[in-house]
Amino acid sequence: MLFRSYFAVMQWKSNKLTYLKKQYADELYEFYEKGEANTILSILIKSFFGFSRIDIALNPDFRLSESEMLKLHFAVKELKNYKPVQYIIKKTDFLNVRLMVNESVLIPRPETEEMVSLIIDRDKEEGLHVLDIGTGSGCIAIALAKNLKNPEVWGADISAGALSTASKNAFFNEVMIHLSEFDILKPTEPKALGEFDIIVSNPPYVTGSDKVLMKENVIRFEPHEALFVPGDDALLFYRAILYFAGEHLVKNGRIYFEVNELYGEKVTGLLSSQGYTSVELFKDINGKNRFVSGVKG
Numbered sequence: 001m002l003f004r005s006y007f008a009v010m011q012w013k014s015n016k017l018t019y020l021k022k023q024y025a026d027e028l029y030e031f032y033e034k035g036e037a038n039t040i041l042s043i044l045i046k047s048f049f050g051f052s053r054i055d056i057a058l059n060p061d062f063r064l065s066e067s068e069m070l071k072l073h074f075a076v077k078e079l080k081n082y083k084p085v086q087y088i089i090k091k092t093d094f095l096n097v098r099l100m101v102n103e104s105v106l107i108p109r110p111e112t113e114e115m116v117s118l119i120i121d122r123d124k125e126e127g128l129h130v131l132d133i134g135t136g137s138g139c140i141a142i143a144l145a146k147n148l149k150n151p152e153v154w155g156a157d158i159s160a161g162a163l164s165t166a167s168k169n170a171f172f173n174e175v176m177i178h179l180s181e182f183d184i185l186k187p188t189e190p191k192a193l194g195e196f197d198i199i200v201s202n203p204p205y206v207t208g209s210d211k212v213l214m215k216e217n218v219i220r221f222e223p224h225e226a227l228f229v230p231g232d233d234a235l236l237f238y239r240a241i242l243y244f245a246g247e248h249l250v251k252n253g254r255i256y257f258e259v260n261e262l263y264g265e266k267v268t269g270l271l272s273s274q275g276y277t278s279v280e281l282f283k284d285i286n287g288k289n290r291f292v293s294g295v296k297g
Helices: 002-009 017-028 034-049 053-058 066-080 085-089 110-122 139-147 160-172 216-221 236-248 261-273
Strands: 091-094 097-100 129-133 152-157 178-181 196-201 249-258 277-283 289-295
Touching: 017 034, 017 053, 017 066, 034 066, 034 085, 066 085, 085 091, 091 110, 091 139, 097 139, 097 160, 110 139, 110 196, 110 249, 110 289, 129 139, 129 236, 139 152, 139 160, 152 160, 160 178, 196 236, 236 249, 236 261, 261 277, 261 289
Parallel strands: 129 152, 129 196, 152 178, 196 249
Antiparallel strands: 091 097, 249 289, 277 289
């Protein structure tokens, strides 16, 4: 199998990177929109060989070695199977944080960056105790640990694999976060945790009926337990987190949620019904209802 794949790569008329990029882009147009295909191919080339689009244009005669050609060939093959480019290169950026990612964690989204930026802009106190529920790669917890003023940050997740990835990312980014494994749907488990000034979560909120609307690369590769709610109860995790916050969020503490744009009003109503004040619904950069915050009364 390896020999056949290698032989196929050697059939290229040139090992010039400019030529290979064009050929592979043409192939990827069958699987992705043109702009997306070019972007993910540029990400691969930058990650593998250190060449940006400008570098390629300025060095049109740059040639890859046989092993480099083979590496690119296999990566494009994975892209044709809709594997996300972040999982192929095993890293991504989130605000000012470089993260390792794998199939045990969700790939951080730009809208989650917006929520973290909102917290950083609004919560200026020093020494805040912060809990990120469903921490995954640790993107939220690590970014807050790096950008708030001397916080104590915890990250919780049901997945041991996710917590392992978050731990490595915290070490790589030289921040201290406390990690805890528990199931937020089992409220007796996290009793040992103390109180927090901020609780933040981007919980699972995709229902089974919404699943058909999602992209193939998400369905095939990203962890389903971090995406989908059991059944069609889109608010399941929000209620569970608010129940947890009843004991673990301090009075006047703030809660932040990322939400499905279709359920923003329902989540704000849920917070209000639980006695939260200053409940706000925020839109993301695309004008979609995406974040909810409230203050515990």
